[in-house]
Structures are given as C-alpha cells and as structure tokens.
Amino acid sequence: xxxxxxxxxxxxxxxxxxxxxxxxxxxxxxxxxxxxxxxxxxxxxxxxxxxxxxxxxxxxxxxxxxxxxxxxxxxxxxxxxxxxxxxxxxxxxxxxxxxxxxxxxxxxxxxxxxxxxxxxxxxxxxxxxxxxxxxxxxxxxxxxxxxxxxxxxxxxxxxxxxxxxxxxxxxxxxxxxxxxxxxxxxxxxxxxxxxxxxxxxxxxxxxxxxxxxxxxxxxxxxxxxxxxxxxxxxxxxxxxxxxxxxxxxxxxxxxxxxxxxxxxxxxxxxxxxxxxxxxxxxxxxxxxxxxxxxxxxxxxxxxxxxxxxxxxxxxxxxxxxxxxxxxxxxxxxxxxxxxxxxxxxxxxxxxxxxxxxxxxxxxxxxxxxxxxxxxxxxxxxxxxxxxxxxxxxxxxxxxxxxxxxxxxxxxxxxxxxxxxxxxxxxxx
Numbered sequence: 188x189x190x191x192x193x194x195x196x197x198x199x200x201x202x203x204x205x206x207x208x209x210x211x212x213x214x215x216x217x218x219x220x221x222x223x224x225x226x227x228x229x230x231x232x233x234x235x236x237x238x239x240x241x242x243x244x245x246x247x248x249x250x251x252x253x254x255x256x257x258x259x260x261x262x263x264x265x266x267x268x269x270x271x272x273x274x275x276x277x278x279x280x281x282x283x284x285x286x287x288x289x290x291x292x293x294x295x296x297x298x299x300x301x302x303x304x305x306x307x308x309x310x311x312x313x314x315x316x317x318x319x320x321x322x323x324x325x326x327x328x329x330x331x332x333x334x335x336x337x338x339x340x341x342x343x344x345x346x347x348x349x350x351x352x353x354x355x356x357x358x359x360x361x362x363x364x365x366x367x368x369x370x371x372x373x374x375x376x377x378x379x380x381x382x383x384x385x386x387x388x389x390x391x392x393x394x395x396x397x398x399x400x401x402x403x404x405x406x407x408x409x410x411x412x413x414x415x416x417x418x419x420x421x422x423x424x425x426x427x428x429x430x431x432x433x434x435x436x437x438x439x440x441x442x443x444x445x446x447x448x449x450x451x452x453x454x455x456x457x458x459x460x461x462x463x464x465x466x467x468x469x470x471x472x473x474x475x476x477x478x479x480x481x482x483x484x485x486x487x488x489x490x491x492x493x494x495x496x497x498x499x500x501x502x503x504x505x506x507x508x509x510x511x512x513x514x515x516x517x518x519x520x521x522x523x524x525x526x527x528x529x530x531x532x533x534x535x536x537x538x539x540x541x542x543x544x545x546x547x548x549x550x551x552x553x554x555x556x557x558x559x560x561x562x563x564x565x566x567x568x569x570x571x572x573x574x575x576x577x578x579x580x581x582x583x584x585x586x587x588x589x590x591x592x593x594x595x596x597x598x599x600x601x602x603x604x605x606x607x608x609x610x611x612x613x614x615x
Contacts, residue, residue: 264309271300275317278324282331291328291337294321319348319360323367330371342368362392369401378408396427412444413460420462434468441471451484458492469496469507473514486522490530493518501537501547513577516546520583523557531558538567545574549584556587565591572607582611 213228278293298321322345329337349361365384372380382405399422406415423433448454473496476489496515500507538547552567572584589604
C-alpha cells in the first residue's frame with residue numbers, strides 16, 4: 188500500500204512538472220555589460236536545483252570530514268563498552284559454571300574497563316550498577332574459593348558504591364549486597380552475622396521471600412525456635428513453600444519449641460505462642476503432652492492437649508499414622524493412674540466402636556490392669572499382643588501378660604509370655 192501511494196505521488200509530481208514546464212514561456216535575462224544573456228525560466232529552475240544539490244553535498248562532505256575524529260572516538264568508546272559488558276556477562280557465566288577463578292578475573296576486568304571509561308570522561312549511564320555488580324561477582328567468586336579477605340574487600344567496595352548519592356534512587360543495590368552477605372555468613376555457619384545483616388535491611392526488604400528464607404535458616408542454626416516459627420508462618424503466608432512442606436516445617440518448629448521448654452511454665456508459654464491451627468495438630472499435641480508429663484506438669488492440662496489427637500484417631504476415618512497412634516497410646520498408658528472417669532469412658536467407647544483395633548485393645552487392657560480387672564485385661568492384651576506392629580508395644584503387652592501369669596501362678600504361661608516378649612525385642 189505504501190509503495191502504491193509513493194508511485195501515485197511521483198506520477199502527480201511528474202504531471203505537475205510537465206504542465207508547468209510545457210506551457211511556460213517565461214525567460215530570465217542576465218545583463219553583464221556589454222553582454223546580455225537570455226535564459227528560459229525552465230533552465231534557470233533546473234540550474235538552481237543543481238546548484239542546491241551541489242552545495243548541499245559539499246557541505247555534507249565537509250561536515251563528515253570534521254566529524255571523523257568524533258566518530259572514531261565514539262567507536263573506541265563503544266568497543267570498550269562492549270568489552271566491559273562482555274566481561275561482566277562472562278563473569279556471570281563462569282560463576283554459574285563453577286569456574287570461580289575465571290569468574291573473578293572476568294569481574295575484575297569489567298571493573299577495570301569501567302574505571303578506564305570513567306577516567307577518560309566517557310562514563311556510561313549504568314556505570315554505578317555495573318560497579319556494584321562487578322564487586323558482588325568478585326566477592327561471590329572469592330567466597331566460593333574460601334578467600335574471605337578478598338570477599339570482604341569487594342563487599343565493602345560494593346557497599347561504598349551503593350551508599351553514594353547517585354545510588355539514592357537505587358536502594359536495591361545495597362539491599363542485594365546485604366542479602367548476599369547474609370547468605371555468605373550462613374555458609375560460614377555464622378548465623379549471628381547473618382541476623383545482623385538482615386536487621387539492617389529496610390522493613391519492606393526484610394519481608395521479602397529471600398530475606399525470610401535466610402532469616403529462617405539463621406534462626407534454625409541459632410536454635411531460636413520461636414523466631415524460626417514466626418518466620419516460617421510468614422513464608423507460608425507468602426506461599427514460599429508448598430502446603431505440605433509448610434505444614435511439615437511448622438510442625439517441626441513447633442515440636443522444637445516444645446522440646447526446648449525446661450519447666451511446666453516455659454512449656455505453657457510455648458503452647459500459648461502457637462496458633463490455634465498448630466495446637467490442633469496431633470503431633471504437636473502429643474509431643475506437648477509427653478513433654479509436660481516428663482516435666483511433672485498438670486495431668487488435666489496434658490489430657491486437654493491430647494484430646495484433639497484422640498478425637499481424630501477414634502472418630503476420623505483416616506485416623507492417625509501408626510507412629511503417632513503408638514505415641515498417643517504410650518502417653519495415655521503412662522498416665523492411666525491420673526485419668527479420670529470421663530477418659531476411661533472415652534477409651535471404653537472407642538474400643539467398642541472399633542473392637543479390632545490393636546491399639547485400643549492394648550489401651551483397654553492396660554486400663555483394666557490399672558483397675559485390677561484381671562480377666563478383661565488378659566482378654567484384651569491377648570488379642571492385642573499378636574496384632575501390634577510396633578515392637579515396643581508388642582513387647583510391653585507380652586510383659587503385662589507374663590506378670591499376670593506369674594501373679595496367677597501359671598509358670599508355663601508366664602514363661603511363654605516372657606519368651607514372646609524377648610522375641611518382640613529382637614530384630615526381624
């Protein structure tokens with residue numbers, strides 16, 4: 188379409204010129220005493236056009252001749268800029284490929300070329316970013332080479348560049364450099380320095396996913412379970428982990444927070460620091476109850492913490508994994524003496540709803556032993572002992588049966604039960 192328009196325009200110009208020149212009778216007379224020269228108007232127009240073209244071409248030629256030195260200078264600067272950017276890209280490539288010596292050499296080359304451009308008065312617009320990046324790349328390579336002196340030197344230079352007035356509108360330069368320093372400190376197992384670097388970040392930068400990941404690692408290295416738990420919650424909120432991974436991490440940190448308690452009051456404070464969703468997790472409730480039991484805490488509080496896990500085990504179709512079920516049964520077994528009538532009723536009702544559950548059979552048998560109901564205890568334990576998968580519970584069930592047989596004076600049954608208890612403790 189554009190070519191057609193140009194063609195139409197050219198035809199129009201040609202027609203206009205033909206009409207003007209074909210019927211033009213004008214003339215131009217040049218008096219140069221004693222001469223007189225007559226020219227047709229068409230020739231004068233043609234000569235003027237030719238003169239304009241010649242003058243314009245001459246002026247362009249002179250301008251181009253005087254422009255040659257400046258073009259040569261620009262070409263040299265352009266070549267230096269290309270070499271500088273090429274060195275920076277080479278540094279990144281070599282660093283990713285694990286060639287740390289070459290990466291540091293390329294980064295230093297880029298810095299040297301940028302400094303040469305700056306000294307020659309041809310500073311590039313993005314020179315500040317390139318200087319900071321070059322120093323960070325050199326520091327990263329030195330860190331990989333275990334050259335801490337060179338790493339710290341380049342890091343200091345990068346921070347100095349990032350603190351200049353020109354970097355006022357580029358806060359990410361200093362933030363990125365500090366984040367790298369925090370990562371290096373974690374690699375050196377120096378979590379305190381990592382926490383200090385992260386504390387210097389602005390509030391917005393400190394809540395970014397990368398900063399929170401580093402903070403989580405540092406808190407776990409320092410065994411600061413509460414700080415790590417708060418950070419993991421933020422990461423889960425930002426969807427930095429999958430749902431399953433987030434739940435696993437939070438469960439582990441909540442359990443660690445509970446295990447760090449050294450008296451019932453500390454354990455109660457740790458429990459209050461947990462969210463409602465975390466308290467309802469069976470693993471957390473069982474571990475808190477076990478820890479409270481070990482610390483000699485209030486049995487009523489322990490049973491309250493166990494209740495969500497118990498209800499999920501007895502009322503839910505999915506129940507609990509075998510390891511959690513075993514821990515729940517062990518905690519309840521060890522606290523049978525302190526269980527009230529409501530809990531004994533729960534155990535009995537659960538066993539009646541699920542009569543073939545080996546864990547509930549074992550727990551009901553232990554409860555009967557506690558209440559000296561020897562016949563029921565023997566019945567439930569004999570049903571549970573062969574079906575229990577965990578060797579510790581299976582061994583304890585046979586031990587209970589052996590003691591009952593000894594109490595009855597049945598030596599043969601006692602010997603057989605002790606033999607089964609010993610076999611339960613042997614590797615399969």
